[in-house]
Amino acid sequence: MQILRRILIRLxxxxxxxxxxxxxxxxxxxxxxxxxxxxxxPPGATAEDIQRLQELYGLDKSIFxxxxxxxxxxxxxxxxxxxxxxxxxxxxxxxxLPATLELSVMALVIAVGLGGAMALTATLWRxxxxxxxxxxxxxxxxxxxxxxxxxxxxxxxxxxxxxFHISGRISPAxxxxxxxxxxxxxxxxxxxxxxxxxxxxxxxxxxxxxxIPLAAIISQLLKQSLKETLHLxxxxxxxxxxxxxxxxxxxxxxxxxxxxxxxxxxxxFTFLIGGTVIIERLFSYxxxxxMAIDAxxxxxxxxxQGIVIxxxxxxxxxxxxxxxxxxxxxxxxxxx
Amino acid sequence: MRDARGEIRRxxxxxxxxxxxxxxxxxxxxxxxxxxxxxxxxxQDLFAGRLPPVWEAGADPNYLLGTDSxxxxxxxxxxxxxxxxxxxxxxxxxxxxxxxxxxxxxAGYYGGWxxxxxxxxxxxxMAFPPVLFAILLIAVLGTGVTSIIIxxxxxxxxxxxxVVRAEAMGQAQMDYVASAQVAGRSRFGTVLAEILPNVxxxxxxxxxxxxxxAVIVEAILSFVNLSVSTDAPTWGGMIAxxxxxxxxxxxxxxxxxxxxxxxVLSFSQLGEGLKDHxxxxxx
Numbered sequence: 001m002q003i004l005r006r007i008l009i010r011l012x013x014x015x016x017x018x019x020x021x022x023x024x025x026x027x028x029x030x031x032x033x034x035x036x037x038x039x040x041x042p043p044g045a046t047a048e049d050i051q052r053l054q055e056l057y058g059l060d061k062s063i064f065x066x067x068x069x070x071x072x073x074x075x076x077x078x079x080x081x082x083x084x085x086x087x088x089x090x091x092x093x094x095x096x097l098p099a100t101l102e103l104s105v106m107a108l109v110i111a112v113g114l115g116g117a118m119a120l121t122a123t124l125w126r127x128x129x130x131x132x133x134x135x136x137x138x139x140x141x142x143x144x145x146x147x148x149x150x151x152x153x154x155x156x157x158x159x160x161x162x163x164f165h166i167s168g169r170i171s172p173a174x175x176x177x178x179x180x181x182x183x184x185x186x187x188x189x190x191x192x193x194x195x196x197x198x199x200x201x202x203x204x205x206x207x208x209x210x211x212i213p214l215a216a217i218i219s220q221l222l223k224q225s226l227k228e229t230l231h232l233x234x235x236x237x238x239x240x241x242x243x244x245x246x247x248x249x250x251x252x253x254x255x256x257x258x259x260x261x262x263x264x265x266x267x268x269f270t271f272l273i274g275g276t277v278i279i280e281r282l283f284s285y286x287x288x289x290x291m292a293i294d295a296x297x298x299x300x301x302x303x304x305q306g307i308v309i310x311x312x313x314x315x316x317x318x319x320x321x322x323x324x325x326x327x328x329x330x331x332x333x334x335x336x
Numbered sequence: 337m338r339d340a341r342g343e344i345r346r347x348x349x350x351x352x353x354x355x356x357x358x359x360x361x362x363x364x365x366x367x368x369x370x371x372x373x374x375x376x377x378x379x380q381d382l383f384a385g386r387l388p389p390v391w392e393a394g395a396d397p398n399y400l401l402g403t404d405s406x407x408x409x410x411x412x413x414x415x416x417x418x419x420x421x422x423x424x425x426x427x428x429x430x431x432x433x434x435x436x437x438x439x440x441x442x443a444g445y446y447g448g449w450x451x452x453x454x455x456x457x458x459x460x461x462m463a464f465p466p467v468l469f470a471i472l473l474i475a476v477l478g479t480g481v482t483s484i485i486i487x488x489x490x491x492x493x494x495x496x497x498x499v500v501r502a503e504a505m506g507q508a509q510m511d512y513v514a515s516a517q518v519a520g521r522s523r524f525g526t527v528l529a530e531i532l533p534n535v536x537x538x539x540x541x542x543x544x545x546x547x548x549x550a551v552i553v554e555a556i557l558s559f560v561n562l563s564v565s566t567d568a569p570t571w572g573g574m575i576a577x578x579x580x581x582x583x584x585x586x587x588x589x590x591x592x593x594x595x596x597x598x599x600v601l602s603f604s605q606l607g608e609g610l611k612d613h614x615x616x617x618x619x
Binding site for chain 1: 456457459465467469474476552555556559561583586589600605
């Protein structure tokens with residue numbers, strides 16, 4: 001019962017956050033000077049044009065009425081129609097979502113692998129130059145955001161030493177017909193490893209750019225937790241029993257030290273997803289973020305609104321899942 | 337057995353000097369840009385397009401770091417770009433700090449419904465990707481320096497509010513706050529005179545970090561062409577052009593990127609250094 005109550009309370013909080021986010025996007029777009037119609041029309045539109053467009057999009061009604069109309073639509077899965085692309089927003093946005101999800105998950109996997117390896121190496125060689133070097137690298141990685149790492153990667157592995165692709169999601173020459181928008185998974189499941197390798201070669205640079213700062217955070221926290229665990233009595237016991245240092249760290253310390261890192265990864269994953277907006281732009285990757293920037297440039301109000309709400313939904317769902325996982329993993333919270 | 341505490345200390349010396357040194361040079365360069373720039377940053381010379389930097393073959397010694405596709409001097413544009421980057425860092429950073437810290441202080445000290453309202457607002461803010469939020473705000477507000485500053489303040493006040501709220505909450509529990517109130521100070525007086533000085537070090541460190549973030553946000557906005565006017569010299573705008581022609585003219589990307597990278601790194605190192613310096617646990 002306790003657990004159910006916890007879940008319900010957390011769910012209610014998430015819904016409040018989401019509703020708040022929806023209201024803010026709606027209000028920001030409409031209240032701030034320069035009404036949305038002015039945003040949609042090219043400069044030099046006549047007053048008559050503005051009037052017509054306002055009626056067409058229901059913008060002549062009060063904000064509260066507009067919000068109700070929009071909300072009714074959203075609850076039925078209708079996010080309106082994109083002005084620049086003339087297609088339903090829900091369709092466009094859901095079509096791009098897999099690209100962004102694949103990129104985010106790939107970045108997360110790289111970050112966990114890289115950060116974990118850095119933490120374990122530094123712990124194994126603690127007090128040596130190796131640890132010092134990893135600390136310095138981590139400090140650098142953390143000081144500079146993904147956008148700049150992306151540019152550095154473009155220079156290093158796109159120009160100086162062209163190992164990977166720096167634009168797009170797949171080579172046009174592949175000519176492969178996809179049935180879903182999950183290119184990475186679909187090519188793998190259909191056993192087209194050549195296509196899969198091509199997609200990975202496109203995704204690796206943007207994913208790595210997103211992963212570098214997160215890897216550093218993971219590495220720092222995990223190393224700290226590991227070191228704290230290594231001082232505990234049961235580890236000393238294992239050591240007196242003659243286990244090797246590697247197996248002590250991997251089998252005794254790691255399982256106990258990993259919980260704070262898991263929570264951190266959950267929280268940081270939303271920041272990583274937020275980072276895809278500019279990284280997709282930088283690498284001309286056809287995902288949600290790239291579409292969002294185009295929507296802003298084209299002054300496509302319904303599309304912007306739909307994308308921002310989808311991001312907010314994504315963030316809220318991830319945060320909710322993280323909290324629930326944490327509660328399930330941490331026995332102290334389970335009975336709280 | 338090795339000591340777990342020992343290695344938390346990082347090298348304080350050279351890191352802070354290098355960061356401070358670069359920022360000092362940059363401030364000078366920004367202030368003196370109109371006098372030390374070899375060329376007008378807007379002047380185009382279509383016969384001198386994409387000239388490489390002087391040490392490469394085919395360069396023109398008049399253009400130290402080469403020219404972009406329109407024949408504009410890369411060095412002069414970087415120097416002038418520093419003016420915008422640093423102005424935004426200073427103004428947007430300070431405003432964000434003032435607004436966020438004030439809200440955090442009030443929420444942390446008074447608690448109750450004020451705290452609840454601020455915390456809910458912070459939660460809602462965390463549900464937006466910051467870059468997307470900034471771009472959206474610029475689209476609504478229109479481009480220009482004022483819009484960029486407003487956008488940075490609006491997206492980033494939560495950073496200060498969160499930290500300062502937590503600090504103020506901790507301080508509000510302390511005995512000295514209770515004794516100040518017994519001694520007859522008003523509640524607001526207590527906040528200003530007793531709590532603020534104790535959270536100030538954390539605020540200063542955060543402010544330094546925030547300046548680096550402001551520089552990045554401005555660069556990102558000018559990268560997507562939503563900052564100031566299109567041909568104004570901005571690091572982000574230069575980087576956008578350099579990205580597009582990276583295979584033909586690497587220098588158009590490399591030099592502004594290096595300036596931006598060092599600046600962001602310096603602000604961040606300085607902020608981290610200050611944080612360590614003020615943190616009694618680490619000292």
